[in-house]
Amino acid sequence: MDPHRKDPYLDVTAAGGLLPAMKEAAKLDGGEIWPVPWITDAIVIETARGHVSVVPATEERLFRVRVHVPGFTWDVPGFTWDIGSTGDLRLLVEMVVTWRDGVSFDELAARFTFLELDDFARALERGEPTSSQWADLLSVEYHRRQWNLLRRLHADEVLRNMFPVMSHGAVRLRVDLFDGASRQVRVHELDGERYEVCAGVPGASWVEVPAGDLIACLRAALNEE
Incomplete structure (x- = not known):
């Protein structure tokens, strides 16, 4: 100035x-x-x-x-x-x-x-930020490549209550929107039948997960089983 x-x-x-x-x-x-x-x-x-x-x-x-x-x-x-x-x-x-x-x-x-x-x-x-965020991600053309994964996650009665964020092609699910230390997990689609999952802790590695085990794996990572 x-x-x-x-x-x-x-x-x-x-x-x-x-x-x-x-x-x-x-x-x-x-x-x-x-x-x-x-x-x-x-x-x-x-x-x-x-x-x-x-x-x-x-x-x-x-x-x-x-x-x-x-x-x-x-x-x-x-x-x-x-x-x-x-x-x-x-x-x-x-x-x-x-x-x-x-x-x-x-x-x-x-x-x-x-x-x-x-x-x-x-x-x-x-009190509806999570449902609003899901609706936005599932309707915005920019996220079309992730729609199949988003729909698979949203179809689950537990995971649809997690707050979703898109980052570098992966979907991040977080238990509590307002708590920075809340449980969270990241998932990336490889080919529709295989996924990579990374738990929300420092230093965590990506783990390959078959489609049939994806929901159970994410629920376990979020301690919601």
Whole structure:
């Protein structure tokens, strides 16, 4: 940023940074709001509906708001989506506190017009993020090559209750969407009759599994037998 340009975050700078500015505005407990060390000036607030992060833009006064579902314990960072942005710090903090308090998404959208709450965000409120994610993966053309595997997994009464994520051609199933340490497993289709399965623990290896044993193997890996 040009040092001769006016600082668009004078109030934030005067407060000592975004973290103390938000704490002062929200009167939040120290344990409920913290900086993200690997992203300059990013702030995270833990809530029952995901981690809300605030990232200030560099070229203009704009606080970008995102919701992040904690990632896997191994090589998947999690699930993140943008829900809006505003240049009003107090309005931003009021929205974060309201979100954290569990106010309905309809009320949030009515009170904070800068929010953009998509279908997945609303599925969180309905308690249906898993079914929404399955529906999305089974309908998006981009995942056509994995549809046979996805349908096989979704047909099982246990596995369809696991949260699915696509990554590098494999399907990852996770027991608890909001728990980064939750049991999880990864499965990759080789040829329709053979699959590779990798348990969700650090250092785990891929194991080849025939089609007839796939469901039992995945259930065992998820401790759901």
